[in-house]
Amino acid sequence: MSDLAPIPDIIIRRLPIYLQALQHLHSRSVVTTNSQELGKMLGISAAQIRKDLSQFGGFGKQGTGYNIPFLIEKLKNILKIDRTWDVILVGAGDLGHAIARYQGFQNRGFRIIAVFDNNPAIIGSTIEEFSILPVSQARDFIQKNRVNIALLTVPASSAQEAAEFLVESGIKAILNYAPISLLLPEGIQVEYLDPLLQLQHMTYYLE
Amino acid sequence: MSDLAPIPDIIIRRLPIYLQALQHLHSRSVVTTNSQELGKMLGISAAQIRKDLSQFGGFGKQGTGYNIPFLIEKLKNILKIDRTWDVILVGAGDLGHAIARYQGFQNRGFRIIAVFDNNPAIIGSTIEEFSILPVSQARDFIQKNRVNIALLTVPASSAQEAAEFLVESGIKAILNYAPISLLLPEGIQVEYLDPLLQLQHMTYYLE
DNA sequence: CATTGTGAACGGGTTCACAGCA
DNA sequence: TGCTGTGAACCCGTTCACAATG
Structure with a gap:
C-alpha cells in the first residue's frame, strides 16, 4: 500500500476487468472466489491476479481466497x-444521438448530464431529456458543474480542436469516439474507442 | 519477411493505428512522412515505429522516410x-439498432450484411434495409455467405451462449459489445468493446 | 491444507546508438 | 546529410516457486 512508486498503468487497466467478473459472480450470489477461478473466467494467470491485487493490500485470505463483496468494494474505491x-x-451526430439514448452508462457510475454540438440546425432540439x-x-457548464469527463463524438476533422477546447474548459478525461489520435497536454486522460481498429486487428489473423 | 517466429500481437495492434495516421496525412495530400513525424502524431517513439514496420520489410528509404500511399497499401495488405x-x-436491441443504423463501417472495409435476434417480437421488423x-x-447464413466476423450486441446474460453458437456456425472473429468476458476455443479472435471499462480506467487518475 | 502474497528468475518489448544507405 | 534498419542493452511485466497463514 505504500506506493512511493506509482502502480503500473497496465495493472490499473485490469482492475475494471476483475471488477466486471466479480460483479458477475456477485449477481449469481457467489460470495467467495480465488485467483484460479477468476483467472479461468478471464484468461489471465492466477499469479498475475494475485500480484495485481496484492499491490493494493492483502485483500485475500490464505486457504479460502477472496470475499467478493469486499473485493468489489475495494476495487471501486481504488478506481x-x-x-x-x-x-x-x-457531438450530437448519429453516433452522439445513439449514445445519448443508450442507457448503458446510467446506473453504472456514469451519468450524461448535457449534450453539446455546434451545428445551429440541431441546437435546441432534444435527445431524450437533453436539449442540445x-x-x-x-x-x-463544465466549470459550474465541475465536470471532469467528456465523451467526444464529433467528426474526426474537428476532434482535435474540440478536445483542446474541452481541456481548456477544465475537462480532464476524454473518451474519444472519433477515429483520430489526439495530442493533448500531459495529465489529460484520453481513451480511444474505435471499433474499426479492433476489426482491423482481428482480420490479420483470419483466413 | 521470413517470419518463422510469429509477429508479436502487440505490433499487429499498432498497425491499424499507423494506418489511421497515414490515411489522415494522405487525406491532406501529404506524400512522404518519417518515423519521427508519425511518432509525434501518435505519442509513440520513432524507434518503435521503425522497428515495427521493419518486421514486414524495408518500407522506408534512408534519408527521406516513408512514401505514404505505398505504406498504406502495404499495411492494408498485411492486415x-x-x-x-x-x-x-x-442482437438487435437498442445498441444493435444504433450500430446497424450507423454508417461508420461501410466504406471502411467492413459491411454489415445481416442482423439477427431471437426476440419474436422484433423478428421480421426492419432496421434500415435489414430485415431482422x-x-x-x-x-x-454464415455458412452460405462465408461470414467470418460477428458483432455481438446481445445482453451480457446471453453473450457466452450466443458466442458459442456463432463459433459452431463458423464465425472466426467476434467483436463483443457485451460487458462480459467470453470463453471461446483457441484460434477464435475476440475483441472487447466496453466504454465503461475505459471510463473506469480513467477515473483512477482523476481528482 | 488450500490459497494467498512475494522475492527471484525469466522473457520479451522498448529504447539506444550507430552502421548503412539514398 | 538525413533517416532507416537493427543488434545490443535495458527495462519492466509475467511467471515461478515457495514461505506464510487463516
Whole structure:
C-alpha cells in the first residue's frame, strides 16, 4: 500500500476487468472466489491476479481466497467509482444521438448530464431529456458543474480542436469516439474507442 | 519477411493505428512522412515505429522516410483489409439498432450484411434495409455467405451462449459489445468493446 | 491444507546508438 | 546529410516457486 512508486498503468487497466467478473459472480450470489477461478473466467494467470491485487493490500485470505463483496468494494474505491461521475457528450451526430439514448452508462457510475454540438440546425432540439446546447456554452457548464469527463463524438476533422477546447474548459478525461489520435497536454486522460481498429486487428489473423 | 517466429500481437495492434495516421496525412495530400513525424502524431517513439514496420520489410528509404500511399497499401495488405469483409450483427436491441443504423463501417472495409435476434417480437421488423432474422437461421447464413466476423450486441446474460453458437456456425472473429468476458476455443479472435471499462480506467487518475 | 502474497528468475518489448544507405 | 534498419542493452511485466497463514 505504500506506493512511493506509482502502480503500473497496465495493472490499473485490469482492475475494471476483475471488477466486471466479480460483479458477475456477485449477481449469481457467489460470495467467495480465488485467483484460479477468476483467472479461468478471464484468461489471465492466477499469479498475475494475485500480484495485481496484492499491490493494493492483502485483500485475500490464505486457504479460502477472496470475499467478493469486499473485493468489489475495494476495487471501486481504488478506481474511484464508489461515486457517480457526471459526463458531458460533445457531438450530437448519429453516433452522439445513439449514445445519448443508450442507457448503458446510467446506473453504472456514469451519468450524461448535457449534450453539446455546434451545428445551429440541431441546437435546441432534444435527445431524450437533453436539449442540445451550443458548444459555446460548454466552458461555463463544465466549470459550474465541475465536470471532469467528456465523451467526444464529433467528426474526426474537428476532434482535435474540440478536445483542446474541452481541456481548456477544465475537462480532464476524454473518451474519444472519433477515429483520430489526439495530442493533448500531459495529465489529460484520453481513451480511444474505435471499433474499426479492433476489426482491423482481428482480420490479420483470419483466413 | 521470413517470419518463422510469429509477429508479436502487440505490433499487429499498432498497425491499424499507423494506418489511421497515414490515411489522415494522405487525406491532406501529404506524400512522404518519417518515423519521427508519425511518432509525434501518435505519442509513440520513432524507434518503435521503425522497428515495427521493419518486421514486414524495408518500407522506408534512408534519408527521406516513408512514401505514404505505398505504406498504406502495404499495411492494408498485411492486415488483410485490402478487401471488404462481410460481418453480421447479432442482437438487435437498442445498441444493435444504433450500430446497424450507423454508417461508420461501410466504406471502411467492413459491411454489415445481416442482423439477427431471437426476440419474436422484433423478428421480421426492419432496421434500415435489414430485415431482422431469427438466430436459428444464422448458421445457414454464415455458412452460405462465408461470414467470418460477428458483432455481438446481445445482453451480457446471453453473450457466452450466443458466442458459442456463432463459433459452431463458423464465425472466426467476434467483436463483443457485451460487458462480459467470453470463453471461446483457441484460434477464435475476440475483441472487447466496453466504454465503461475505459471510463473506469480513467477515473483512477482523476481528482 | 488450500490459497494467498512475494522475492527471484525469466522473457520479451522498448529504447539506444550507430552502421548503412539514398 | 538525413533517416532507416537493427543488434545490443535495458527495462519492466509475467511467471515461478515457495514461505506464510487463516
